Amino acid sequence: TSRNPLRFGIHDEATIAVAFTPSAVAPPGLASLRLDLEPNGKNLLTLRDQSAHRLAIKATATPATARFTLQRNASLKLTAGSLQSGCPGLSLKALPRIFYRGHSTNNPSLAVAIDPCPPPVFRVSHAPLKKKTGLVSVAGQSQRQAIMFILDCSLSMSYGLANRDDPNKRWTTATERLGEVIKGLSTSSTIKPDVGLIAFGHRVGKTGNTINLNNEYLKKKGTPLQPEIAKDPWKDIEILSSFRPLTAAHLAKTLKDIDDLGPYGATPSLAALRIALGEFQKRRSGGIVVLITDGIYTDPDYNRKLAAIKGAMQASPGVSLQAVLFGQTIERLLNDPTVDPTIKVKDRQQALDTLLASGTGHKFHEAPQGAQLATKLAAAIAPRPYxxxxxxxxxxxxxxxxxxxxxxxxxxxxxxxxxxxxxxxxxxxxxxxxxxxxxxxxxxxxxxEPPPERRHLTLPSGRFATVENGMSLICSESILVPAKDSTHSAVFTLCLVGRGEQDIVSRPREILFDIVPTSESTKPLARQKSRTTRWEIVPDRTTPTWKVTVDNWPQKTEATIQALWKSTPTPHDKNRVRVWTEVKEDGAKVAVPLPGFPRADGPPASVELKGTETLPATARAGSGSRRQLVITLTPSDRSPERASGFHEHFGRLLPELVWENGTIVADLEYSSEFICEPGSERLTVTFTWPAKLEFKPKELRVRIIPWADREKTAVRLTKPLTTRLLDADGRTGRPDDR
Structure with a gap:
């Protein structure tokens, strides 16, 4: 008369009732009723009381009933570390037999099917990331691949320094310091640039309306001067040394070029800068231009030339301009009564400042005294930081x-x-x-730098799945490791990469991994095997990476991986928020959407919340140990008949602890346990509260986020990711082992 089939469910005992009704002509007497369990070779079930019942048979045809209480053994209990391999799906039979007046019955149609397996239990635990900060780094060669020095040879470079106590002239100090810097570059172990040298104002000068030529220099060099330069001092720019590595020969030539120069003419600094930038455009590299000058540029039509320089800077974004004003200060220049007022020093300086501010890495240095020049030049050629x-x-x-x-x-x-x-x-x-x-x-x-895990996208043995938005989820490692109880745990390393190599992927705000043996992937949740999943974020990776461990994994079994995530947190409904004191003391109810609800003849689905606050078993009250806040969720409807998808939705309800203002309590360690028993479902979530984090119970809230809301607008894989067979040797699961 018991339900057939008979399910134990969450209970460790079940009762079979057998009714025996004699016919009207049956003679009175005693009968023996027993229950045979088939098969029961492993003693999975035992009878709590005697195996046989004595029944009194009376002539009045009165029915007699016997009840047998069955108990399952330890390997079938919810607390078992490793369930019987047949669960779920293990089926036994109980056949009642009667012995009466020398006759025995054996009617198989009376057999009761028994499902002794407990409901599947799904446990998940998450350890929060301990590193709350991040790092970046930039590798590569120093951008000092090339340095072009521009030396001002205008007549004013023959004047004295701003410090009148220094007997040296500007020219003597500038050439000595520049020579020392270039020599230092030739012996440097960290900076190995190509070096070039440009001079201006060293061949053509002007006094009033008279053009003068530096015949002594021209005779020394023996190079004819082009007619257009001989007529215009502001075209007197010469590339003395093109970019070359600082070999001994190039060093000697550059130093001799500096020694041959002398102060003579005008200050066409802008034209020199434009020529220097052109040299960088030819070699298509980054580098630095160092202008050493003692005054403001005097180029005519300077706005047009500044615009041309700005365009050249944009064409060579890796080139940095360093202007070193030597022997002078801007303030002295602005107030110098001997400077021609038509030059408009203030306007020109402001235009130069605007040019240098148009990009990062450009700088204006002042070195009015001789001792300062070496320091400013060292700063100008020093490797630039990112x-x-x-x-x-x-x-x-x-x-x-x-x-x-x-x-x-x-x-x-x-x-x-x-x-x-x-x-x-x-x-x-x-x-x-x-x-x-x-x-x-x-x-x-x-x-x-593209994450190294991207190589799995091109490996023949790479395991990955594409995502709806074009990204890819890669399983860079899947191995089987032995556990303490002779079982094995499957360990998966999963990472998320962008569509393109240069895409920087931010870690999703919410993510869910569902990893099951492939043989289980098509079964409803209530018919899957129990499993325990632990997951954590792997720090110090260039791409979002997670380590997921699933315990009690069968050998030589593939894994099917589903993932779903959101870049922004799920919006919450204030109607699903309850005060912690209410949840802890009296319990609370929250209406949530679940498959099969609301029914036409009943209220919408709701879950009951009950909270407790405990100390870990190893802790002592008042010792400052971390507390545990436990929230238990059960459905208000106890019907064992559940609509399709009910358990998937209920098991993925997300309780959150939030402050009174709605801010989530971040970085809490948590674990959950979902007992998937139709009609008696129970989801228990345990949060570990840090010992140093104080709170008032009235300020804390419990917020419930339904799976329907979490799933909405989420990104997911276009198809599940399937791994290779996982074997205990730990090698076949690595996609790159081939």
Whole structure:
């Protein structure tokens, strides 16, 4: 008379009732009723009481009933570390037999099918990321691949220094310091640039309306002067040394070129800068232009020339301009009564400042005294740092500089951009644990270094699945490792990469991994095997990476991986928020959408919440140990008949702990346990509360986010990702082992 089939469910005992009704002509007497269990070779079930019942048979045809209480053994209990391999789906039979007056019955149609398996239990635990900050670095050659020095040879370079106590002239100090810098570059172990030299104002001068030629220099060099230059001092620019490595021969030639020069003519600095930038355009590289001058440029039509220089700078974004004003200061220039007022020093200086401010990495230096020139030149040719701008601030953008090859300081979560001099900046985001890597190419291009995991996209044995938005989820490793209880755990390393190699992927705000043996992937949740999943974020990776471990994994079995994530948190409904004190003391109800609800004849689905607060078993009250806040969710409807998808939705309900203002309590360690028993479902979520984090119970809230809301607008794989067979040797699961 019991239900057939008979399910134990969450209980460890079940009862079979057998009714025996004698016919009217049956003689009175005693009968023996027993229950045979088939098959029961492993003693999976036992009878709690006697195996046989004595029944009194009376002539009045009165029915007699016997009840047998069955108990399942330890390997079938919910607390078992490893269930019987047949569960779920294990089926036994119980056949009642009667012995009466020397006769025995054996009617198979009376057999009761028994499902002794407990309901599947799905456990998930997550350890929060300990590294709350991120790092970036920029590799590559120093952008000092080339340095072009421009030396002012105008007549004013023969004047004295701003410090009148220094007997040296500007020219003597400038050429000595420049020579020392170039010699230092030739012996440097860190900076190995190609070096060039340009001079201006050294061959043609002008006194009033008279053009003068530096015949002594021209005779020494023996090079004829072009007619258009001989007539115009502002065209007197000469490339004395083109870009070459600083070999002994090139060093000697450059030093001799400097020694042969002398102060003589005008100051066509802008024309010299334009020629220097043209040399960089020819070689298509980054580098630096160092202008050593003692005054403001005197080029005619300077606005047009400045615009041409700005265009050349944009064409060579890896080139940095360093203007070193020597023997003078801007303030003295602006107030010098001997300077021709038609030159308009203030306007020209402001135009130069605007030019240098049009890109990053350009700088104006002042070295009025001789002792300062060496320091300013060293700063001008020093390797330029890359910089990080914090875009999260509202009114300012704090800047952090680091040398190439060095890691940045720890960056707090937020939005940033990284750049190098006037090279185009690249935006990126830090959410904690990232280690973004960039590379500087030829001093002119900043590139994001593609994650090494991308190689799996081209490997014949690579395991990956495309995503709806064009990204890819890669399983870079899947191995089987032995556990302590002679079972095995499957360990998967999963990472998310963008559509293109240069795409920087930010870690999703919410993500869900569903990893099951392929043989289980098509079964409803209530018929799948119990499993325990642990997942964590892997820090110090250039792409979002997770490590997922699934315990009690069968050998020689493929894995089917589904993933779903969102870049922004799921919006919440304030009607699904309850105060922690209410949940803890009296419990609470929250209406949530679930498959099969609302029914036409009943209220919408609701879940009941009950909270408890405990200390771990190993802790002592008042010892400062971390507390555990436990939330248990059960459906208000206890019907064992569930609509398709009910368990998937209920098991993925997401309780969150939030503050009174709606801000989530971040970085909590948590675990969940979902007992998938139709009619008696129970989802228990345990949050581990940090010992140092204090709170008032009235300020804490419990917020429930339904699966229907989490699933909405989420990104998912276009098809499941399937791994190879996982074997205990730990090798066949690695996609790159071929």
């Amino acid at each position: 910089f990080i701008l914090d875009r999260s601030t509202t009114n300012k953008m704090p800047r952090t500089d680091r040398q190439l090859g060095d890691e940045s300081p720890r960056l707090q979560p937020g939005n940033y951009s990284i750049g190098y001099e006037s090279v185009r900046e690249i935006p990126f985001e830090i959410r904690g644990g990232e280690k973004h890597q960039f590379k500087l190419l030829r001093g002119a291009t900043l590139r994001y």
